[in-house]
Amino acid sequence: DTAVSQTPKYLVTQMGNDKSIKCEQNLGHDTMYWYKQDSKKFLKIMFSYNNKELIINETVPNRFSPKSPDKAHLNLHINSLELGDSAVYFCASSQDHAGVVSEETQYFGPGTRLLVL
């Protein structure tokens, strides 16, 4: 049973295309996240959703839009893909955004390797 799953695992596409990455968690967590890990291996938070409300929106281009149909899913839509969008995108979830800190452990999905040509 996969706790946090993402699809697709690999995504190769042309510049200018629109693509989506899906994420699902079966842990019953209230908060989900999207991270971008670039070639230098920095993990950068992009978005965070708590009970279907956006609570962190870093300075990412508005070509990126998160969509959460329910608290178990947080999908990432990317419009007009650019070369610099090539990276590994990780979805993660945690029990709560604040509260008992031991529950703040974030569980990561396997990552989606995006390559824009």
Add this chain to the structure above:
Amino acid sequence: GQNIDQPTEMTATEGAIVQINCTYQTSGFNGLFWYQQHAGEAPTFLSYNVLDGLEEKGRFSSFLSRSKGYSYLLLKELQMKDSASYLCAFMDSNYQLIWGAGTKLIIKP
């Protein structure tokens, strides 16, 4: 401002002990995390410290000094499977995780 720093790469020998250091600066602090990430895989949780001192968990231990903005991860009895990147991250006052770039640990026989 906020920043976090850890060495880029370290090498150690199978069976030995290695300490990976992490220093950070932040005005708000809600704990320090260590994650392990094998090449091509997702980060996985190793440890969490919010109070000063040493937390031991099997072969891995993590230490925190809040006054010094310093943490380390101690790995004992190194095994080849410990070859991975080790990511340090602190949780700021907004409960957002701020990540280091990771330390790539290479284990040699």
